[in-house]
Amino acid sequence: MLVVGINPDVVTYSALINEGMVTQAEQFKQYMSRMKISFDVASFNCIIDFYCTRGNMHEAFSVYDNMHRYGCSPNVDTYRNLLRGLCKGGYLVQAKEFMACLVDIPYAIDQETFNALLLGICKDGTLDEALDLCEKMVTSNFLPDIHTYTVLLSGFCRKGKIVPAIILLQMMLEKGFVPDIVTYTCLLNGLIKEGQVKVASYLFQEIICKEGMYADCIAYNSMMNGYLKAGMIHKVDMTIRDMHHNEVYPNPASYNILMHGHIKKGHLSRSVYLYKDMVRKGIRPNNVTYRLLIHGFSKHGMTEIAIKFLDKMVLERIYPDRLTFDVLITVCSEKSRMSNALQLFNCMKRLYMSPSSKAYSAMINGLIRKNWLQQSCDVLRDMVESGLEPNHTHYIALINAKCRLGDINGAFRLKEEMAALGVVPAEVAESSIVRGLSKCGKVEEGIIVFCSIIRAGMVPTIATFTTLMHGLCKEGKIADALHLKGSMELYGLKIDVVTYNVLITGLCNNQCVSDALDLYEEMKSKQLRPNITTYTTMIGAICATGRILEGQKLLNDIEDRGFVPSYKDQILEWRMENAMRRLNIIRNCRKEITSKNEVELLHADHESMH
Structure with a gap:
């Protein structure tokens, strides 16, 4: 502009802000200060609106505070923009306080300001407060308009209060207001949320479509979503055909709803057709589109195709979100495709994302199944470093695997780590080693650790006693196993059906059927109900011994x-x-x-x- 002799002014600055060119606008602001070009209230409002729209309320109020320094007084648009920003950002308490301050400022509030606060209150779900604000609006000489009624009706629908919403709609009609498609779409969403899809369908077909009202893409999407929730996938297909017939062009959300329905039914080829149809019509697939396809193909075991969609997603500069990665990592881990799971995990780290607790768990369990213990330990420690609290089952599974492969020192290190993190009490951490050793046949070593727990004044868990008994019974040391039962009773631990079954199985395997029957009677006397395992074991032993x-x-x-x-x-x-x-x-x-x-x-x- 300067090159051709045109002097920029505040309109130029406002245009830069509106286009989101903040850096260039700040540079131009400095130029305006040097040239002594004064800012007007419209420029300030433009800046405030920019920051409020993007949720940066600190910067918005900073600009508001600077207005007086530049000789500018805020107007009703300034206050309204700030109030909307506070409500949109979830700062409802601050929005109410700000509104209370505006009451004393002449011409600071208009009908749209009340509507902005009403929208925030309705989204918060405090309907009584919303009705109070409507009364205050009337006493302030501002009559509710169609936007006021629509916001209030949407609030009722969001809380599932359909009858009051319909009464409010009737009031609108009586007062001469003509509800628009936004009002009816709010009611549609409320009916669908409450499962009244047939009523919603009647409203859409008989009132919206037949009354000459233009049903937009959002209204059609709401109806398709309702049909999808009701499992009426054929109705979803019919609705999208009606959209084309009425020259309402589907958006990505329309295709996503239809795709979701077909994926739920297992119609994967149809979902791929819809994806290609989107691309062919110039509708750009979004994050949700790819997530649906990835989830669908992963769920049906077609992991390679799911990963190809992930690659395509990245090539199109649509970066996968955490949920997309979680789905793929979990499926790969469950199918023991740990190389793919680790690649996805490393890709997440490069994008500065961390998997969810569920995805971490699936990875750890999958790596343990493959006996990739070093990698599973690395993933477990990464989970801790990312701020997620690991489950004690992760450590216990790793300890069992370490013991099974003979890495006793590694098992002890994991036990110490588990205790240090406070994942479980000290006695549970110690007990995990005993169970790990017993499960892999190292019963003697398990007893040594068990005795050290007792000497330290700790009480082993019921599971530890039971696992150790099982190991002793397998080695034919029934007397030692029964001695442990006595120790359990001495420590006040309640012996459960599983423990009795372990001892009964041990006795039956050693042909001590009479002792097994005595334990069976003891079990019943303690109001414990024998299960299929109890009966099958004892009947088998009785038949085998001819007793x-x-x-x-x-x-x-x-x-x-x-x-x-x-x-x-x-x-x-x-x-x-x-x-x-x-x-x-x-x-x-x-x-x-x-x-x-x-x-x-x-x-x-x-x-x-x-």
Whole structure:
């Protein structure tokens, strides 16, 4: 401008601000000061609005404070912009305080200022306060307009108060206001949120479309979202066809809603077609589009395609958000594709993002399954450094893996780290080592650590006692296992069904059936309910040792519990064998390894019992 002899002025400065060219505007501001070009209130309002729109309220109020220094007095637009910025940024308390200050300033408040505060209050959900503000608005000689009613109606719908919203709509009509598409879209969203999709559909088809009102893309999107929530994917397809017919052009959100519906139904090829259709029509896919595709293909096990969409996303300079990465990392980890998971993890770090706690957990568990213990330890420590609190299960799984692979020193280091971070109490941390050693067959070493816990005045956990008993029983040291049971009772720990099952299994495996039956009776006397494992183990041992008569009471208990049909007219040996067969079928059912014939047999039993 200067080159061609045109002197810039405050309008030039305002234009730079409006275009978001803040750096250039600041440089021009300095030029204006040197040239003694004064700022007017419109320029200041332009700057304040720029900062308020972007949520930078500190800078906005800094400019507001400087207005008097430049000989400028704020006007109603200045105050309104600041109030809107406070409400938009979630500073509702400060917005109310600011409004209270404006009451004493002449001509500082207009109808739009009241509406701006009303919008903030309605979004906060305090409807009583919103109604009070409407009354105050009237007493201040400002009558509610269509924007006021729409904001209030939206507040009612957001809180699920549909009946008051409809009454308010009726009041609007009685006062001569004609609701516009924004008003009706608010009501549509409220009805859909409350699950009244049929009513919303009637409102859309019979009132909005047939009354000659122009339904915009947002209204169509609201209706499609309602149909999607109701599982009516065919209606979503029909609605988008109606949009084309009525020359309402879909936006990325329209395609995302339709794509989401087809992905939920598993129609992945259709979702890819929609993606290509978007691109072909010049509609740029956004972050949500790619996230839906990545999530859909990942969920259905097509990780390679999901990663290709991630690559395409980055090439188009649409940077993935944390949720997109989390979905991919979790799926790759669950499918033991740890190389891909680690690549994605490193990509996140380069973009200065951290995975969620769920993604970290999936990675740690996946790395442990692959026995990549060093990498799993690195990921666990990265989780701690990122400020997330690791779950004690992460450490215990790693300790178990270290013990299994013979890295006892590494297990102890992890135990110390777990205790130092305060993830679990000291006795739980110590107990994790005992369980890790016992699970990998190093029972003697486990007992040494167990004794050190006792000497330190700590009480091992129930799980620790049970795991150690299990290890001793496997080695045939039943007396030592029963001694531990006595120690548990001495420490006041409540013995559960799992602990009893471990001891009963150990006794049965060593043909101590009478002792197992004694424990079974003791278990019942403590009001503990034996489960399928208890019954299957004992029935199997009784049949194997031929001590059928001793198991008669046990068999009666099983029949009384309804696990097997009662055949009291049959001989005891047959009843015992029949019970064992059916208990095994039930146990296999729970493990999902039952044949079709076995399932049919169970159904026949069920019908005979009823």
